[in-house]
Amino acid sequence: MTSNIIYTRLPINIASGKQGDSDTISLEQGKCVGIYFVPFKDPKPEFAVEIEIKYGQGGTLLNMTDYRDYKHSGGGYFAGMKQVSFPTKNNRFSVNVTAEKPLTDDFSGQLIFVIQRDCENCE
Numbered sequence: 001m002t003s004n005i006i007y008t009r010l011p012i013n014i015a016s017g018k019q020g021d022s023d024t025i026s027l028e029q030g031k032c033v034g035i036y037f038v039p040f041k042d043p044k045p046e047f048a049v050e051i052e053i054k055y056g057q058g059g060t061l062l063n064m065t066d067y068r069d070y071k072h073s074g075g076g077y078f079a080g081m082k083q084v085s086f087p088t089k090n091n092r093f094s095v096n097v098t099a100e101k102p103l104t105d106d107f108s109g110q111l112i113f114v115i116q117r118d119c120e121n122c123e
Helices: none
Strands: 005-016 020-026 030-039 049-055 060-066 082-087 090-101 107-117
Touching: 005 020, 005 049, 060 090, 090 107
Parallel strands: none
Antiparallel strands: 005 107, 020 090, 030 082, 030 107, 049 060, 049 090
């Protein structure tokens, strides 16, 4: 049997002195039901750090918002992540992480996309 929930990770790395990181990610067929950010160390940026997710063709999917909106808030695994609902259709998405000004310390972690698969043999 195949699980009906899968996770796709995207590393986020903004080096000290830099202002942003941008990458693309391909999400398996299904529906994205949640996204959350897992920092590699306790981030304390001196300036706003925002995350924006766009369709591969360029249209905005999720507007730029502070990275803390993506931090897991507790209260149950699925309930604690940023709740979203959009079809993935094996499409590519662009993720932009931007700081208001150059950072004074490294900002790194993983953005986790939680996908509910469209499959008949899932548990």
